Amino acid sequence: MNQPRQTASYLSKRLAAAGLQPVSRYGQNFLIDLNLVDLIANSAEMRKDDVVLEIGTGVGSLTSRLSDAAGAVLTIEIDENLHRLAKEELGWRPNVRLLQGDALHNKNTLRPDMMEQIRDAMSRIGENARFLLVANLPYNVATPIISNLMLETPSPDVVVATIQKEVGDRIVAEPGSKDYGALSVWLQSLCKCSIVRVLSPKVFWPRPNVDSAIIRLDAQPEWRANIPDLRYFHETVRTLFFHRRKFLRSVVVSGMKGRLDKRQVDEVLGSLGYSETARTEELPVAEIQRLVEALRQAEIKAKSEKE
Ligand SMILES: C[S@@+](CC[C@H](N)C(=O)[O-])C[C@H]1O[C@@H](n2cnc3c(N)ncnc32)[C@H](O)[C@@H]1O
Numbered sequence: 001m002n003q004p005r006q007t008a009s010y011l012s013k014r015l016a017a018a019g020l021q022p023v024s025r026y027g028q029n030f031l032i033d034l035n036l037v038d039l040i041a042n043s044a045e046m047r048k049d050d051v052v053l054e055i056g057t058g059v060g061s062l063t064s065r066l067s068d069a070a071g072a073v074l075t076i077e078i079d080e081n082l083h084r085l086a087k088e089e090l091g092w093r094p095n096v097r098l099l100q101g102d103a104l105h106n107k108n109t110l111r112p113d114m115m116e117q118i119r120d121a122m123s124r125i126g127e128n129a130r131f132l133l134v135a136n137l138p139y140n141v142a143t144p145i146i147s148n149l150m151l152e153t154p155s156p157d158v159v160v161a162t163i164q165k166e167v168g169d170r171i172v173a174e175p176g177s178k179d180y181g182a183l184s185v186w187l188q189s190l191c192k193c194s195i196v197r198v199l200s201p202k203v204f205w206p207r208p209n210v211d212s213a214i215i216r217l218d219a220q221p222e223w224r225a226n227i228p229d230l231r232y233f234h235e236t237v238r239t240l241f242f243h244r245r246k247f248l249r250s251v252v253v254s255g256m257k258g259r260l261d262k263r264q265v266d267e268v269l270g271s272l273g274y275s276e277t278a279r280t281e282e283l284p285v286a287e288i289q290r291l292v293e294a295l296r297q298a299e300i301k302a303k304s305e306k307e
Contacts, residue, residue, distance in 0.1 A: 008032045008205035014059060020081050022206055027138030028079070029204040030058050031162070036203055036214075040134060041065035043196050043216055044160040049128045051121040053114070053156075054135045055103040055145055060086035066134055067093045072121040076103045076114055078138075097121075107144050115152055122154065131155070136162040139208070143167055143183060146217075150190055151230060159217040160196070168195050168213035175284045182241040186234055188285045190224050191217035227289065229296060236292045240280045248278040252295070259299050268294045 011030055015021060022028040031037050040062060046052065046069035057063055057077035063086065066073045075090075076099040077083040083100040090096050097117065105111045122129040131154045137145060142163040149156055166179075172193050173179035187193050196214040201207040227233050239255035240248075252265050260268075269278075272287075272294060283291070 011059065011205055014085070018081065018085055020085075023079060024206075025140075026079055027056070027140050028058070028082075029139075029206060029208045031061070031136055031203060032205045033203040034061075036197075036199065037062050037065060039197060040136065040160055040162060040214055041069060043214060044069075044132055044134045044158060046070045046132065046134070047130070049125050050130045050132050051118055051125060052132045052134050053118060055133070056135055056138050057086045057098060058082055058136070060089045062134070062136060063090055063096060064093070067096045070132070071095060071125050071129070073097070074099065074114065074117050074121065076101060076111070078102050104141055104144060104148070108148060110145070110148050110152060118154065130157040132157060133159045133161060135160075139164045139167075139210075139212075147183065147186060147234075150187070151234060155190075155219065155224075156217075157219050159191070160214065162199065162212050162214050164208075165198055165211035165213040168198075168215045171215060171217075176282050180281055181244070182238045185237050185241075185285050185288050187217060189227060189233070189289060191219050193217050228293065232296055233289070233292050236295060237288060240288065240291075244281055246279075247276065248274060248280050248283075249276060251280060256295065256299075260295070260302055264298055264302055268298050 011032065046066070048071045050070040051072045052066045052070040054063055054066055054073060054075040057075040059082060063073060063075045073096045075096065077086060078101060080100055083098060087098050090098065099114060101111065103111055103114060118131060122131060133149060133156045142161065146159060146161065170179045170181060170183045171187050172195055173184040194216050196216050199212040199214065201209070201211065240251055242255065243251050249265065249269060252269065253262055256265055272291060
């Protein structure tokens with residue numbers, strides 16, 4: 001089967017022939033530079049024992065490259081019309097499964113049957129199977145998709161995704177910078193994070209209003225194993241960055257309300273040597289991990305004292 005020639009005019013004609021137009025609420029900005037579609041696929045360094053999840057099939061141009069390189073591809077598209085078009089293009093490929101629907105079950109969870117299919121595909125491939133997310137993600141849901149995927153079983157070994165550049169900057173941000181926040185700490189605690197390429201709006205049709213970036217995340221299982229309670233860590237990091245401008249002490253006191261009192265919070269912060277004027281956004285990732293674990297232990301102690 002011929003690969004679609006993904007230029008803006010090819011795509012607009014193809015959609016028009018099906019009576020369709022890009023739907024902006026679904027973040028339908030299609031990559032029209034085939035070299036960049038290749039760059040995304042190549043950056044993932046796929047193997048035949050990889051199971052790849054693609055969120056946002058579109059008309060399937062990245063999907064066909066994923067199918068060529070990986071063992072199995074599960075691709076999901078929210079738009080019924082695009083799902084139908086992609087099925088016509090890709091339906092003959094034995095290692096591609098196309099799902100129609102929302103990849104997110106709600107803002108904190110991915111669609112359970114999608115994850116079930118990933119697990120099934122991995123068990124079919126066997127013990128060397130890896131799980132990858134490779135996608136040109138819809139920008140409005142890129143952050144919950146990547147963040148929540150890290151809490152799933154399996155979580156991805158590698159993520160290569162096109163996202164809004166601003167989100168990419170937040171992912172790789174260093175402590176003390178304006179972009180450093182909960183997303184940086186969460187993902188940098190679990191993965192080596194890098195920006196592969198910044199993309200101008202020109203390489204998409206229709207053009208988005210913002211720059212984009214291809215990011216790559218490489219999971220580090222030994223880092224993950226150092227975090228005793230991932231869900232607690234995820235939630236608490238979000239709490240710590242909720243009020244960026246406040247001092248750490250007042251952020252922790254308000255975030256831990258009903259769980260730890262002021263004296264208990266001061267004990268934790270004192271034991272870690274934080275001054276009155278410390279701020280969360282200045283703390284390196286490893287220090288935030290230490291702080292969250294100390295808060296968790298203090299909560300466990302406080303609960304056991306109540307009982
Ligand atoms: C940026 S486009 C990428 C399309 C194609 N993969 C490409 O590279 O040109 C994002 C796609 O995700 C789809 N989409 C948006 N929200 C979605 C969601 N919650 N679940 C699944 N697909 C979604 C859109 O309809 C759109 O086709």
